[in-house]
Amino acid sequence: xxxxxxxxxMTATEGAIVQINCTYQTSGFNGLFWYQQHAGEAPTFLSYNxxxxxxxxxxxxxxxxxxxxxxxxxxxxxxxxxxASYLCAASLGGYNKLIFGAGTRLAVHP
Amino acid sequence: xxxxxxxxxHLITATGQRVTLRCSPRSGDLSxxxxxxxxxxxxxxxxxxxxxxxxxxxxxxxxxxxxxxxDLHSELNLSSLELGDSALYFCASKLGxxxxxxxxxxxxxxxxx
Numbered sequence: 001x002x003x004x005x006x007x008x009x010m011t012a013t014e015g016a017i018v019q020i021n022c023t024y025q026t027s028g029f030n031g032l033f034w035y036q037q038h039a040g041e042a043p044t045f046l047s048y049n050x051x052x053x054x055x056x057x058x059x060x061x062x063x064x065x066x067x068x069x070x071x072x073x074x075x076x077x078x079x080x081x082x083x084a085s086y087l088c089a090a091s092l093g094g095y096n097k098l099i100f101g102a103g104t105r106l107a108v109h110p
Numbered sequence: 111x112x113x114x115x116x117x118x119x120h121l122i123t124a125t126g127q128r129v130t131l132r133c134s135p136r137s138g139d140l141s142x143x144x145x146x147x148x149x150x151x152x153x154x155x156x157x158x159x160x161x162x163x164x165x166x167x168x169x170x171x172x173x174x175x176x177x178x179x180x181d182l183h184s185e186l187n188l189s190s191l192e193l194g195d196s197a198l199y200f201c202a203s204k205l206g207x208x209x210x211x212x213x214x215x216x217x218x219x220x221x222x223x
Binding site: 033035040041042043044045048087089093095096097098099100101102103 | 145
């Protein structure tokens with residue numbers, strides 16, 4: 001079956017760097033998405049990796065290793081507003097359906 | 111604002127009832143996806159439509175059905191509702207290509223009493 005794992009919760013300090021890991025075991029893998037979701041709100045797109053390597057976008061970076069079934073999201077210069085859930089999702093198959101991990105709840109404290 | 115709209119925002123109903131959730135995709139997007147998110151659960155893929163045709167099914171119950179209309183809006187019908195159906199229901203849309211990003215609507219919060 002399809003399986004996506006990420007840590008349930010993480011805490012970090014304002015101004016610091018945090019890395020959220022995601023491992024996946026899937027078939028028909030196209031690429032890996034990261035979304036941010038504040039409680040009760042819609043997920044918002046952060047990044048999409050298709051090829052191996054690091055993609056940098058401002059304070060956020062995302063890495064993918066297809067051979068290892070592994071990705072991470074790196075958040076730098078953490079701000080209080082970064083407290084949210086971070087969802088890792090694999091795009092699968094010809095119609096690109098997304099299979100989501102359970103999400104990592106990040107708490108940023110002063 | 112993603113450009114995807116969903117109505118209603120909140121819905122409270124009783125067990126055994128039937129409800130319809132509506133989604134309008136972003137202008138120009140052909141694909142619509144439906145997801146269910148229960149309390150403290152991840153997003154569960156339910157079903158996908160592309161230009162009016164069903165394309166992929168996930169863990170969608172037989173009591174649930176969906177369709178996409180010629181104007182590309184979509185409706186998710188939930189019948190014989192149970193307490194466990196209480197959840198946030200999101201729709202997402204994308205243009206249609208392989209690398210396209212799915213953009214999520216604000217969701218409909220369904221409470222079954």
